[in-house]
Amino acid sequence: MSDNASKTIDTKDPDELLAPTPGLSGGVRSASKHDSGPKHVAGEAVYVDDILEPFGTLHLAPGAANIAHGRITKMDLSKVRSAPGVVCVLTADDVPGVNDVSPAHTHDDPVLPDGIVQFYGQPVFCVAAETREQARNAVKLAEIEYEELPAILSVKEALEKQQFVAPPHVMAQGDAKSALARAKHRRSGVMEIGGQDHFYLEGQITFAIPQEDGDVLLHCSTQHPSEVQHNIANVLGRPANAVTVEVRRMGGGFGGKETQASQWAALAAIVAVKTGRPAKMRLDRDDDMVMTGKRHDFIVEYDVGFDDDGRICGLDIQYAANCGFSADLSAAICDRAMFHTDNAYFLGDVEIRSYRCKTNLVSNTAFRGFGGPQGMVAIERIIDEIAMTIGRDPLDVRIANYYGTTDRNTTPYHMTVEDNVLPELTDDILASCDYRKRRKEIDAFNAESPVIKRGLSITPVKFGISFTTTFLNQAGALIHIYQDGSVHLNHGGTEMGQGLFIKVAQVVAEEFQIDLDRIKITATNTGKVPNTSATAASSGADMNGMAARDAAMTIKSRLIAFAAEKYGVVEAAVRFAPGRVIVGDVTELEFADLVKQAYLARVSLSATGYYATPKIHYDRETASGRPFYYFAYGMACSEVMIDTLTGEYKATRVDISHDVGRSLNPAIDRGQIEGGFIQGMGWLTSEELWWDDAGRLRTHAPSTYKIPACSDRPEDFRLELWSSGRNVEKTIHRSKAVGEPPLMLAISVHRAIADAIASVGDYKVIPMLNAPATPEAVLNAVANVAKGMIAQSHDAVPAAGE
Numbered sequence: 001m002s003d004n005a006s007k008t009i010d011t012k013d014p015d016e017l018l019a020p021t022p023g024l025s026g027g028v029r030s031a032s033k034h035d036s037g038p039k040h041v042a043g044e045a046v047y048v049d050d051i052l053e054p055f056g057t058l059h060l061a062p063g064a065a066n067i068a069h070g071r072i073t074k075m076d077l078s079k080v081r082s083a084p085g086v087v088c089v090l091t092a093d094d095v096p097g098v099n100d101v102s103p104a105h106t107h108d109d110p111v112l113p114d115g116i117v118q119f120y121g122q123p124v125f126c127v128a129a130e131t132r133e134q135a136r137n138a139v140k141l142a143e144i145e146y147e148e149l150p151a152i153l154s155v156k157e158a159l160e161k162q163q164f165v166a167p168p169h170v171m172a173q174g175d176a177k178s179a180l181a182r183a184k185h186r187r188s189g190v191m192e193i194g195g196q197d198h199f200y201l202e203g204q205i206t207f208a209i210p211q212e213d214g215d216v217l218l219h220c221s222t223q224h225p226s227e228v229q230h231n232i233a234n235v236l237g238r239p240a241n242a243v244t245v246e247v248r249r250m251g252g253g254f255g256g257k258e259t260q261a262s263q264w265a266a267l268a269a270i271v272a273v274k275t276g277r278p279a280k281m282r283l284d285r286d287d288d289m290v291m292t293g294k295r296h297d298f299i300v301e302y303d304v305g306f307d308d309d310g311r312i313c314g315l316d317i318q319y320a321a322n323c324g325f326s327a328d329l330s331a332a333i334c335d336r337a338m339f340h341t342d343n344a345y346f347l348g349d350v351e352i353r354s355y356r357c358k359t360n361l362v363s364n365t366a367f368r369g370f371g372g373p374q375g376m377v378a379i380e381r382i383i384d385e386i387a388m389t390i391g392r393d394p395l396d397v398r399i400a401n402y403y404g405t406t407d408r409n410t411t412p413y414h415m416t417v418e419d420n421v422l423p424e425l426t427d428d429i430l431a432s433c434d435y436r437k438r439r440k441e442i443d444a445f446n447a448e449s450p451v452i453k454r455g456l457s458i459t460p461v462k463f464g465i466s467f468t469t470t471f472l473n474q475a476g477a478l479i480h481i482y483q484d485g486s487v488h489l490n491h492g493g494t495e496m497g498q499g500l501f502i503k504v505a506q507v508v509a510e511e512f513q514i515d516l517d518r519i520k521i522t523a524t525n526t527g528k529v530p531n532t533s534a535t536a537a538s539s540g541a542d543m544n545g546m547a548a549r550d551a552a553m554t555i556k557s558r559l560i561a562f563a564a565e566k567y568g569v570v571e572a573a574v575r576f577a578p579g580r581v582i583v584g585d586v587t588e589l590e591f592a593d594l595v596k597q598a599y600l601a602r603v604s605l606s607a608t609g610y611y612a613t614p615k616i617h618y619d620r621e622t623a624s625g626r627p628f629y630y631f632a633y634g635m636a637c638s639e640v641m642i643d644t645l646t647g648e649y650k651a652t653r654v655d656i657s658h659d660v661g662r663s664l665n666p667a668i669d670r671g672q673i674e675g676g677f678i679q680g681m682g683w684l685t686s687e688e689l690w691w692d693d694a695g696r697l698r699t700h701a702p703s704t705y706k707i708p709a710c711s712d713r714p715e716d717f718r719l720e721l722w723s724s725g726r727n728v729e730k731t732i733h734r735s736k737a738v739g740e741p742p743l744m745l746a747i748s749v750h751r752a753i754a755d756a757i758a759s760v761g762d763y764k765v766i767p768m769l770n771a772p773a774t775p776e777a778v779l780n781a782v783a784n785v786a787k788g789m790i791a792q793s794h795d796a797v798p799a800a801g802e
Contacts, residue, residue, distance in 0.1 A: 056277045065122045065123075096270070153361065202251025216242070218246070300317065337371035456639050465631065472534070493540045498672060511552040
């Protein structure tokens with residue numbers, strides 16, 4: 001902890017620094033390029049697999065089960081061990097410590113299973129060989145026999161058999177049952193929401209380098225170095241200080257490397273310590289998709305009551321999530337889905353139930369949004385159903401249900417919404433996207449077009465920022481200033497392409513008033529900053545930026561005190577300006593000159609920094625408290641076109657206005673918003689996961705799993721950082737998180753597709769469109785709407801004799 005950690009960390013006034021500081025290159029607010037951007041373009045960025053391999057490096061390959069659930073009755077690996085190049089073969093018996101890499105130490109995530117297979121493709125042994133090809137070839141020689149056990153392969157079956165990885169949970173406000181009973185209108189329904197593969201460019205990989213005394217250094221592609229460190233220490237039966245984890249950059253993470261890097265790191269570490277040779281575990285794409293978890297798929301059941309204006313009077317909603325075979329982070333993920341049932345809407349009388357279903361499939365895990373998107377998709381579909389039922393524009397129903405500012409502002413978890421900017425944000429985007437005018441044009445087009453139909457939808461986002469597990473809301477940083485005035489920056493956040501490192505460096509540059517190129521951004525390392533939280537929950541810049549600022553302020557205060565004493569002025573007379581320090585009325589020094597003088601005077605130029613997010617607390621037993629420091633807001637208006645004969649569709653125009661507060665780096669934030677939106681659009685439209693009756697994932701490669709292509713990007717894409725953006729809370733320079741919230745803007749595309757389908761029935765039959773809305777799903781929904789219209793017309797014809 002820094003030597004001034006007890007002081008109050010404040011930010012500058014929210015109206016300050018609305019533009020980059022004149023004369024400073026790369027401070028806060030500047031659109032500085034990503035620190036690795038030129039290296040990415042040139043192919044020079046070093047990822048784990050690019051690290052030069054020392055002589056003797058071993059390569060690992062996992063051997064997978066070919067049943068979904070069963071007991072291993074025979075495992076003959078003799079041919080594997082004698083295969084060319086094989087140095088060692090691991091089974092559960094070779095784990096020297098605890099055979100578990102579960103994030104919450106629930107002891108249900110073995111490194112390698114001890115007798116019981118839980119899903120098709122689960123690694124049951126691991127081969128280390130001289131080359132990767134030799135290891136992969138040797139794996140095929142295993143002779144394994146099983147006693148098959150009944151396998152649960154669906155959420156519905158898990159619910160029927162009451163199989164859960166964690167206890168069910170209930171969140172409530174008011175009296176939903178009574179409110180539903182007295183509601184003038186009422187609808188109920190079921191929605192299925194599919195999962196999503198992370199499809200990071202760089203797959204799971206760890207490069208383990210043995211050290212002296214049985215220690216190990218792990219170059220690991222992980223969002224949570226400290227958790228990998230602690231898990232691998234337990235697996236090896238060693239203290240945490242025997243394991244060092246380093247991460248310079250990841251080729252994408254999206255939540256998939258928050259917990260699930262540990263298994264592959266454990267195997268590499270065991271081999272490295274066992275053989276005394278470097279060991280690399282790198283999954284190829286097929287194995288990665290089969291063996292690692294996804295976004296949870298959900299089944300949502302709802303019963304909603306509402307009045308003539310579409311205002312929700314009562315809601316009873318139930319989530320059933322497919323968690324896979326182990327708990328992983330499912331409890332927290334399912335909780336966050338519950339937290340975001342409301343999205344932007346006041347639900348006065350509501351009951352939310354959540355079931356965390358255990359299946360014999362790969363254990364699902366964190367994914368951008370962490371359950372929040374599933375909750376939001378459900379309520380947005382409910383809003384559209386309400387609108388169609390009463391014959392109103394869905395936008396008007398959304399506005400009617402918005403949270404208030406002085407009343408109707410309590411969430412289902414009893415947190416007061418203090419910073420609701422959605423009414424203002426809505427007015428601004430309506431003015432810029434011409435929603436009302438385009439709605440009339442689309443209605444006219446659809447009335448004249450029998451095959452091609454257009455759809456339009458505008459949806460809001462209100463997303464809570466913070467880890468809902470309170471103790472995770474902390475971060476550390478380390479800063480050194482060298483004698484020449486150059487700065488070494490380190491913190492506990494990880495860089496997965498999202499621009500965290502450059503943002504934190506900008507914060508430090510702003511504090512010292514030095515150009516960004518004077519700051520060396522260094523790899524995250526558990527030996528430098530310990531016990532850090534995952535880079536997740538959209539909190540990376542919030543927490544690590546504050547921790548780095550704390551460390552910088554510590555050194556800065558020492559420099560100010562030194563300058564004031566040396567030059568005989570009060571400390572208030574020492575000011576940092578771009579590239580220099582002004583002392584009193586007459587003395588001006590280059591930053592590097594002051595640093596050199598301070599060093600010669602034996603002033604410490606190194607400091608740690610620390611930050612813990614204030615105000616947050618949550619009592620899970622009562623499902624009440626303040627789990628979030630603040631909310632991030634945004635709105636998207638999406639227009640689509642569908643072919644009712646084939647189910648094909650195209651997003652033709654998207655307008656986005658997103659609140660990032662006072663942006664630390666507008667260029668990075670714009671990239672995050674656009675990327676998040678496209679990833680969300682892929683989840684809700686084209687990315688379909690499919691397992692066969694044996695529990696085998698069949699969509700395990702780009703040939704069968706369809707992420708968005710460049711051609712799927714809307715032709716007309718209009719994105720703006722909301723000009724009135726602000727943060728009432730004292731975040732780092734009053735910025736707002738931008739990692740996860742933009743993904744949920746893509747819900748507007750899904751709802752626009754549903755709107756286009758509804759036009760087939762002249763908006764008289766509600767389309768039951770699940771997610772993802774693949775062309776097949778769209779075609780089926782179109783057919784069902786058409787059947788509904790036929791049924792209605794038959795009902796309107798008098799029966800014979802009447």
